[in-house]
Amino acid sequence: MSTDTGVSLPSYEEDQGSKLIRKAKEAPFVPVGIAGFAAIVAYGLYKLKSRGNTKMSLHLIHMRVAAQGFVVGAMTVGMGYSMYREFWAKPKP
16 A cells, blocks of 8 residues: 655755755845844954953944844845735736
8 A cells, every 4th residue: 555646745855955045035035134144243253352442241232233133124124025025016817
């Protein structure tokens, strides 16, 4: 008794690279948010040496707020883009 119906699921057959590319095309602002977060963290670590007389905790709080703000902004823009694509750019039947 075989349960194979001849239907193949593409999510099991694709490798990690093609899955990442497909997901990035579906939600293009997720990679933008991740890249912006990484860039702000890298900038914060770079500026850590030359922060002057600012306390370390204050510097880290500022960098955390900037990184979170960028990610929330990217999510907001992504949701707006998704809503536009779903409701306004969709052709009327």
